[in-house]
C-alpha cells in the first residue's frame with residue numbers, strides 16, 4: 001500500500017469517528033493528515049500553511065485539561081449609533097441609542113466575545129439614504145440603516161391594522177426583523193472574516209445562520225412561542241415587497257426570490273420540531289412535498305453551522321460539539337419552563 005493511500009484511509013477513518021470525539025480534536029487530526037500529505041508530496045508552501053493552522057487549533061484541543069479561567073476569550077464586538085441628519089429618522093436613532101439596541105440583541109450578546117476573529121465586528125446604526133442593511137468588509141461593520149427601521153415599523157403598522165393585531169405589534173415586528181437582518185449580516189461578516197467555506201448561495205447560507213441563531217440563542221425569558229412569532233415576522237418581511245411577478249434581474253439576483261426565502265424559513269421552523277409546528281403545513285404555509293424533508297434539512301443546517309464555527313470558539317469556553325448540543329438542549333428545556341412566566345429578568 002502506498003503512503004498516499006494509507007494516509008487517505010487514515011483520513012477517512014478519522015472522519016468516521018468524528019461523532020465520538022470533540023470536533024476540534026478531529027479538526028486537528030485532519031490537519032495532521034493534510035500535513036503528512038503535503039510533506040509526502042513535497043509541497044513546502046502547503047506544508048507551512050497547514051502546520052500554522054494546526055498550531056492555531058491546539059489551544060482548543062488541550063483546553064479540556066487546563067483551567068479555563070486562564071484561557072483567552074474571544075474578540076469583543078464594537079457598537080455605534082450614529083446621529084442622523086434627517087429629523088424624521090431621529091426617533092429610530094433614539095430607539096437604538098437609548099436602548100443600546102444592537103448590543104442587547106440576545107443572539108449578538110450570546111456570541112460577543114466568544115469567537116476568535118482576525119478583527120472585531122462593529123455593529124452600527126446609521127442614516128444611509130436608502131432602505132438597506134449590509135456588511136462592509138473594508139470597515140468590518142454590520143450596518144443597519146434607520147431607513148430600514150422606519151420601513152419595517154410602517155410595514156408592522158399596516159400588518160397590525162389589516163390583521164387586527166393589538167398594541168405593540170408594530171414594534172415587535174420591527175424588533176424581530178432588525179434582529180433577523182442583523183444576524184443575516186453577521187453571517188456575511190463571519191464568512192468574510194473567517195473565510196468559512198460555503199458552496200451554494202451565500203445569501204441562503206446566512207439566512208440559515210440567522211434562523212439557527214434565533215432558535216438557539218433567543219433570550220431565556222422568551223418562550224418558544226415568542227421565538228416562533230419572531231421568525232414568522234421575519235419570513236413575512238420576505239413577502240412584503242413581493243408581487244409574485246419577476247423580471248430577469250430578480251431571477252439573476254444573489255438572493256433567492258422573496259417567496260423562496262419565505263418557504264426556506266418555514267421549512268427550518270417546521271423541521272426543528274414537526275409535532276409542534278404541524279399547523280405550518282396544515283395551514284398551507286408549507287407544501288407537504290417540501291415539508292417531508294425539512295426535519296433532516298433543519299438538522300443538517302444547524303449541525304453544519306455549528307461545525308463551521310466550533311474551531312473558532314475561544315479556548316476559554318472549552319467547547320465541543322457534544323457540549324454545545326447539551327447546552328442547546330438545556331436552553332430549550334429552560335425556555336419551555338419559563339414560557340408561563342411573563343417576566344423572568
Ligand SMILES: [Zn+2]
Pocket residue numbers: 184185188203206
Ligand atoms: Zn445578504
